[in-house]
Amino acid sequence: MMYGYAWDTSTPLTFALSILPILGIGLMVTLKAAAVGYAIALVFGLVLALLRRSRIKAISWTVACFTEFVRDTPLLVQLFFLYYVLPEFGIILPAFMTGALALGLQYSAYTSEVYRGGINAVPRGQWEAATALNLSRLQTYRDIVVPQMIPRIVPALGNYLVSMLKETPVLSVVTVLDMLGLANMIGERTFDYLVPLSMVGLIFLPMTLICSALIFAIERALPKSGIPLR
Amino acid sequence: MNPIIRFENVTKRFGALTVLDNFNFEVQRGEKVTLIGPSGSGKSTVLRILMTLEPFQDGHLELDGTSYHEPNGRGPFKASEKHLHKIRCSVGMVFQSFNLFPHMTVLRNVVEAPVAVLKMKRDEAESRAIELLRMVGLSDKKDQFPSQLSGGQQQRVAIARALAMRPRVLLFDEPTSALDPQLVGEVLGVIRDLAHEHDLTMLLVTHEMRFAREVSDRVCFFDKGRIVEQGDPERFFSNPQQPRTREFLSSILGDQEPVRESLRCAL
Numbered sequence: 001m002m003y004g005y006a007w008d009t010s011t012p013l014t015f016a017l018s019i020l021p022i023l024g025i026g027l028m029v030t031l032k033a034a035a036v037g038y039a040i041a042l043v044f045g046l047v048l049a050l051l052r053r054s055r056i057k058a059i060s061w062t063v064a065c066f067t068e069f070v071r072d073t074p075l076l077v078q079l080f081f082l083y084y085v086l087p088e089f090g091i092i093l094p095a096f097m098t099g100a101l102a103l104g105l106q107y108s109a110y111t112s113e114v115y116r117g118g119i120n121a122v123p124r125g126q127w128e129a130a131t132a133l134n135l136s137r138l139q140t141y142r143d144i145v146v147p148q149m150i151p152r153i154v155p156a157l158g159n160y161l162v163s164m165l166k167e168t169p170v171l172s173v174v175t176v177l178d179m180l181g182l183a184n185m186i187g188e189r190t191f192d193y194l195v196p197l198s199m200v201g202l203i204f205l206p207m208t209l210i211c212s213a214l215i216f217a218i219e220r221a222l223p224k225s226g227i228p229l230r
Numbered sequence: 231m232n233p234i235i236r237f238e239n240v241t242k243r244f245g246a247l248t249v250l251d252n253f254n255f256e257v258q259r260g261e262k263v264t265l266i267g268p269s270g271s272g273k274s275t276v277l278r279i280l281m282t283l284e285p286f287q288d289g290h291l292e293l294d295g296t297s298y299h300e301p302n303g304r305g306p307f308k309a310s311e312k313h314l315h316k317i318r319c320s321v322g323m324v325f326q327s328f329n330l331f332p333h334m335t336v337l338r339n340v341v342e343a344p345v346a347v348l349k350m351k352r353d354e355a356e357s358r359a360i361e362l363l364r365m366v367g368l369s370d371k372k373d374q375f376p377s378q379l380s381g382g383q384q385q386r387v388a389i390a391r392a393l394a395m396r397p398r399v400l401l402f403d404e405p406t407s408a409l410d411p412q413l414v415g416e417v418l419g420v421i422r423d424l425a426h427e428h429d430l431t432m433l434l435v436t437h438e439m440r441f442a443r444e445v446s447d448r449v450c451f452f453d454k455g456r457i458v459e460q461g462d463p464e465r466f467f468s469n470p471q472q473p474r475t476r477e478f479l480s481s482i483l484g485d486q487e488p489v490r491e492s493l494r495c496a497l
């Protein structure tokens with residue numbers, strides 16, 4: 001019994017169906033973690049990409065080191081680091097927030113590279129035209145560069161959404177009760193891991209497929225030349 | 231009267247390559263000057279320095295009395311972003327490759343900077359933009375995207391876009407070099423009309439000699455980062471003094487048979 005739902009272990013099928021509502025609660029946690037993490041990755045990644053282009057060497061260099069470090073270390077290590085080390089500095093976050101933050105940071109490092117590539121792919125002539133029209137740096141990014149790079153980066157950003165979704169179960173190691181966490185607990189109590197874990201896998205499959213399809217549809221729908229933000 | 235543009239001993243280097251070496255050059259207010267010369271002689275560099283797309287290392291450059299370098303200016307441009315912003319208020323540029331914003335309609339391309347930079351009201355900017363597009367003969371294309379236009383039409387939009395910022399100095403860097411021959415005329419026509427604007431100072435890099443002769447007050451021949459010879463177009467084309475100029479003119483006029491004809495007539 002969990003969250004008020006009892007399981008029925010008489011056959012694998014009844015077992016599977018009876019734990020479905022419980023896993024559904026975990027699914028919401030998974031989706032929320034992915035959503036928060038992805039939002040962080042989209043925004044903070046862009047910030048990192050822009051800072052890395054800063055004319056001030058100290059800033060661009062620090063950011064370059066940070067992204068390299070985060071990209072080249074395992075998510076699990078960063079997760080543990082945030083979960084166990086931050087509290088020593090008096091920063092105590094709920095497990096869920098810590099998890100989402102770790103996901104967000106890790107993927108910010110990835111998305112910042114995507115943004116960087118996207119920015120570099122905007123032809124030099126576009127920057128020069130913006131300068132000749134006296135647009136400020138901010139206006140150039142907002143009105144000229146970012147709108148043009150969006151169609152180029154959607155596929156890569158979409159791939160990261162899918163892989164982030166698939167990595168959310170790692171949050172269960174810091175006591176977040178996502179799908180995997182709950183499946184694990186059900187397994188502990190019923191001594192049957194096969195059914196709950198298989199269910200988790202089965203639920204992930206359509207989710208990632210739907211995500212991929214959605215991204216493909218967005219990619220097709222976007223005008224190739226870019227979309228004005230204002 | 232003071233010149234509107236004044237290069238004084240300007241030196242411009244790309245790494246070890248010195249493109250302009252103690253370069254001196256003046257342009258009067260309202261003057262239409264054509265720069266010609268072989269590839270790599272530094273014509274574009276002069277325009278790009280004026281547009282603040284390239285910094286220069288030594289010497290002094292003034293636009294309408296304002297120096298490009300600030301006394302305590304830092305960075306490659308030796309000036310603050312604010313100072314460069316102020317200089318750019320008076321200068322506009324038309325590029326060889328048009329550089330229209332592909333994600334914006336023609337109208338939006340023309341309206342963007344007046345709204346963002348000059349803080350013009352959108353409807354005011356739009357009615358002015360339509361006016362400018364009419365001037366370049368494209369008011370019916372205002373809702374199209376650049377990719378839907380021919381090269382000549384794109385370049386005319388680019389000219390309208392530059393004019394929307396009301397520059398006092400307008401720079402053209404080979405505005406017709408990327409165009410199919412049959413589209414060159416329509417762009418030159420627009421520039422020719424502009425040349426009648428009394429107050430507008432124009433600097434034009436081109437290989438269209440007949441056009442240069444027709445619209446400019448002065449032709450400058452560039453070679454290796456120096457002005458080898460300059461003068462009013464009639465005299466310049468009919469009676470070039472320097473051997474280097476003659477050599478260049480005969481090499482380029484060889485490709486432009488009609489021009490040679492018209493020059494011969496003038497002789």
Ligand SMILES: Nc1ncnc2c1ncn2[C@@H]1O[C@H](COP(=O)(O)OP(=O)(O)OP(=O)(O)O)[C@@H](O)[C@H]1O
Nearest residue numbers: 244245247249267268269270271272273274275276
């Ligand atoms: N960004 C740059 N980095 C290094 N060298 C450059 C750069 N831009 C121009 N140069 C060099 O500076 C010299 C002058 O170039 P510039 O573009 O001003 O010549 P140009 O007279 O406009 O020639 P063209 O007729 O081919 O356009 C050339 O030798 C060129 O290779």
Ligand SMILES: [Mg+2]
Nearest residue numbers: 273274275403
């Ligand atoms: Mg050039």
